[in-house]
Amino acid sequence: MSKPPQAPVSFHPERAILELGDGFYDPVRPAAFPAAILRFRNDRHAAAIGLDQLDDRAWIDHFARFTPLPGSLEAPLALRYHGHQFRVYNPDIGDGRGFLFAQLRDGTGRLLDLGTKGSGQTPWSRFGDGRLTLKGGVREVLATEMLEALGVDTSKSFSLVETGEALHRRDEPSPTRSSVLVRLSHGHIRIGTFQRVAQLRDEEAMRRLIAYVLRHFYGEEAEDPSDAAPRLLRHVVGATARLAAGYMAAGFVHGVLNSDNINVTGESFDYGPWRFAPTWDATFTAAYFDHGGLYAFGRQAEAIHWDVMQLAVSLRIVSAAEPLIAALDAFEVEYRAALRNALLWRLGRTPGDPDDGDALARALDTALAQSQVPIDRFFFDSFARDIPDSYGPAFDDVRALLARHAPRSARNDRYWHGDAPCALDITEVEAIWARIDQADDWSAFHAKIDAIRAMGAALADG
Known part of the structure; x- marks a missing residue:
């Protein structure tokens, strides 16, 4: 946006x-x-x-x-x-x-x-x-x-x-x-939009839909019909891989990553039973009805990739399989790149060697999962500076790898000098709603929006 x-x-x-x-x-x-x-x-x-x-x-x-x-x-x-x-x-x-x-x-x-x-x-x-x-x-x-x-x-x-x-x-x-x-x-336009056209076996409508998305959302014309579907899929693979990485770095669980809830621009939308995970727990779910953990925190990249596979299946009515498979195979590489960049951005660091970034992502995953340090607290304390000693030896590998990435700026914004990070735990959401529901008191709602925007400004400027 x-x-x-x-x-x-x-x-x-x-x-x-x-x-x-x-x-x-x-x-x-x-x-x-x-x-x-x-x-x-x-x-x-x-x-x-x-x-x-x-x-x-x-x-x-x-x-x-x-x-x-x-x-x-x-x-x-x-x-x-x-x-x-x-x-x-x-x-x-x-x-x-x-x-x-x-x-x-x-x-x-x-x-x-x-x-x-x-x-x-x-x-x-x-x-x-x-x-x-x-x-x-x-x-x-x-x-x-x-x-x-x-x-x-x-x-x-x-x-x-x-x-x-x-x-x-x-x-x-x-x-x-x-x-x-x-x-x-x-x-x-959702992946489910393409699925419907494929189910109807309407090749002309599929070509029209591909051309619409390429033209209006990716700035390209579908001049070569034989290449249009793979080009579209390559765009969607990259965009949705960045979406999955963004969810992880934000500690966010969408809750219902069905194919009708995945926008082909890779923009997140349609929020139902979402949650921000308090700690780095791969099994954490947002929807009470997700009994098998299909859309758990640690499975979101897998879920989104599966949805994009359904787009590829849909595109088969106008495309050969080989170029679609090649586009799908890029998801893991795109996701790893997006994840290291998203994590470094939230840590206030500049990207460096990709191998170092990948190693840092793996080390962070291990340290945060083992320590169960609150996600928002960790990123707040570690933004553009060394990880505090109080986090202990579980973060030794993270410290060493983080040192290879220069801070993108100093912690000048007043937000970073506060006592606690801006977070959005479900208990706070419920408390905000309770004040609205019981007393028509919207002050906490508007105060929270102000606090969130202040944090966003600090992250963007840092």
Whole structure:
């Protein structure tokens, strides 16, 4: 995603998704909500797309009542896709409680989507009510803010509006408050989008989809049809390997890495039962229903690679196998490179010899797993300086390898002189929600966002 602009940016509407044709989506109507109380607006990223000048009334009109943005889509579109859910293929999914509301370009010309969660029922809702709990919206805002601060490429929570309905859920006390969330993201094309087209055996639609992704998300034209699918897969392999590495360096567990939840741009999105792991525990899971640990902390790279393999399988309807296999085989190399870079970035160090970086990643994995030092505490204490002696001999190899990487700058930001790191443990998330739920007190929520952004600034400047 783009960084906040240094100069004013004008709004540049788009409707590129229409190039794909109506076989990829269904026009839908948003739900009519009984209330619209603005709880969060991301002016930092609104400025990047020329929408920061909207007053709150206009903001609610567009992002709770979904009056079209001028020049963009005339009606919301629920996108069609399939996907593997916990390795079981499901052809009966799609945008069931969200839709693509608008497309636009930022100040650098990148195509971006404004998509929703909790905006009402669609043809793909099945038995769902198409709504989002307010707690779910609060959790997604916090997750995306924290991941952005920790250097992970993620969708941005753009708007959160409370909608005045009482929702009933099996996994939290009910009735509970409702909301509608708007996400700003670099596209909504999932691996599951390709799986659906492959299942339909529609070669022409597959070529059109490949060309769309190459053109709008990777800046290439599909001039040679024989090479288009492998080129696309190479891009996705690199992007998703960086995503998996980013999760590890952030200590993050997505929870549901199904193929319909993997964006072909490699941007993280669609947050359900996420967690930040308190310690480096490969078996730590986020979803209570992930009984086998399929998407555990230490298995996320494996899970994402498996999903990308399903993209390769889908592309076989228009491509030979050999170049696709060659692209897939690069995932491990791409992942190792991305992991060492992500870890060094969080440690405030510059990349050096790749072999040293790989050795450091392995040593860190061993030391953090054996010591069970809190992840956020370790990176806070070790940023741009020697690992404290208090961490003991378990970190001797890490110390020696870290010495081969120069600090990228000094620890000048006031954040580094505080007593404790900014973390996002689930108990704090629950405490923030409890204050909202019991007293309509949003102060802890907004204070946490401020603290997360301060940490992000310190990491970026360091």
